[in-house]
Amino acid sequence: MSGLVLKLSPKERVLINGAVIENGDRRSRLSIVTPGANILRLRDAIHPEEAKTPVKRVAYIAQLVLSGDTAPADADIQLMRGIEQLSQVFTDHDSRSQLDAATMAVREGQHYQALKALRTLIPREERLIAAQAPATGPSPSAMPPSVKPS
Secondary structure (H helix, E strand, C coil), rough: CCCCEEEEEECEEEEEEEEEECCCCCCCCEECCCCCCEEEHHHHHCCHHHHHHHHHHHHHHHHHCCCCCHHHHHHHHHHHHHHHHHCCCCCCHHHHHHHHHHHHHHHHHHHHHHHHHHCCCHHHHHHHHHCCCCCCCHHHHHCCCCCCCC
């Protein structure tokens, strides 16, 4: 059996194809075997007001697909543009690997995997912003546009 395996803590919530599901009082494990199911662990969700940095904005676009707020066709172009813009900043080997993984995931329609790969860049982005903050601060104009929910 292949597919996504979710390990849920007690009372943890997950969004599956638009339905919020809450785990019971014990840890559990779910195997999602349906290909193309939209899954979003709510503890990992990026809130709209938090999507203020380039990586978070691109990751948020992938999240909008998973939550059913944006059609994949509408988001994929912006995801690819956003990933391309991020590749201009994240030039180290590991970051490039994550951006390549995100690109392949978008091409294959695997938005959860794209979100997962992009989220690994958030701590790096925070370090870059912190290093530049005293001199210039983050540039809002460098951020890719967000997708409007349909």
